[in-house]
Amino acid sequence: MFSSGYMMYYILAGALSLVGMLVSNRLKSKFNHYSRFNLQNGMTGKEVAEAMLRHYNIHDVKIVPAKGTLTDHYNPLTKTVALSEPVYNSRSIAAAAVAAHECGHAVQHDTAYSWLKMRSAIVPFVKYASMAQQYLLMFALGAFGIGGGETILFITIIAFAITTLFSMITLPVEFDASKRALVWLDETGTTTATEHEGAKDALWWAAMTYVSAALSSLVILLFLILRYASSD
16 A cells, blocks of 8 residues: 555656646647748758858767657767757758757857756766666655655655756756757748747747756655655
8 A cells, every 4th residue: 555655746746747748749739830831941950950050160060860759969978969850851940940959059069058068967977866766766755754764765855856956957958059049040041030930939849848847856856855854
């Protein structure tokens, strides 16, 4: 039989997961919508990325295709912009927005953007904290109130604090990359006024997925802290 801690956690986690799912579905809907409209200039996502990197005199970043949908990312270790299948060869507004956003991260890296440097620095800690917290949580909530349970919960809180910090640092990184992308798309005339609004809308919903994840992580962390405090 689940303890009250387990029950409260699963109710809270379930509600937050539902919100995250709704935001994610909205993003997919927006992406699919703007994928139906091609840019007037006919550029593909790959060509948009190449043009933006040239504009900022970045010549050591490779643009590579990636499998899947919405799997686009920039890897600062290998200096690669990976564009998903629906973006790489697509000439759509959505493809242009995503490609420019990922190149925004490359520009951040090239200019030593402080928030990106900070996020990259804690990645190794986040990796281990993420793996550990799911197992720690089971013991922490189940053993709370029993000998040693408070210690396990405290360690769990540290793990969640690390991943929550990462989620929070990710927010300015993602918002800044979108801002750089939209400014470049507008100032270079890569998108028309109407296309620019579509790109802005798509990137806004992409940002909301990070906001949702950060808030979910923060709420769970606060729940664990309050539960730990109740042992006093």
